[in-house]
Amino acid sequence: MFKKFIISQLSKIKVASKEKEKIIFKVSSLKLIPAEYKEYERFLFQALEKLKGIKDVKVDMENGKIVVIYDSAIVKEEKVLKWAEVVKKVGINNYDLIEKYGEKNLDFVVKTIEKQLDDELKNI
Template sequence: MFNIKLYIVKHLKKIKIIHSIPGRIRLKLPNIGNVPEEFRKYDDFIIKAVKILDGVNEISFNYVIGTALITYDTHKVYEKKILGWIEDIVDISVKNLKFIEKYAENNLDFVVETLEQELNDKVKKYK
């Protein structure tokens, strides 16, 4: 089950900005359209992780065209900071992949709490 997550995480490393105006970024997410419907239920975890960064307002995915739209408060955060944060999320996910594989099936809450704590510690460098 979690092999698809590794695939997704690896492809998140290849994101590109396709449109940007202050307060709004549209990112191209290669191959996101290939993510099976049953794995899209994890979108909420990704959204929650990105929104840990103060100033990120909303995130939505479009699987048909393979993009993500992020809106943000320009007084709190800027494009480069958001992209750096997404890269940190991917790095933390990859680093913890074995932990996720080992515990997520039976104790998803434990995995989520552990990763959220690590993300909360990491986001402090953005203040």
């Protein structure tokens, strides 16, 4: 049920700093995540990179940071911040789905959440 713990930590994500074409989010609890769960980072990348203009997402577990690099010619900082909030909200709203099916039917969970993200992306 560690995936459940990871999702529960989404509410604690805060903007640490903003630079030109880079937003750094602070997530202190990243330091608590064992290395074997590092593979789930890809879902965060996939979710954030759905927004056109996101160039890269880097997770620094040791320092508890998520760095989002974007192209300001394609997407504005405000939109990146709004999208990050949407990704966080969708993750939190699917807490029970992840708990129930995350271990035995991860593909179903991913497809369900991706559909919700795609729907939300239309409204950004």
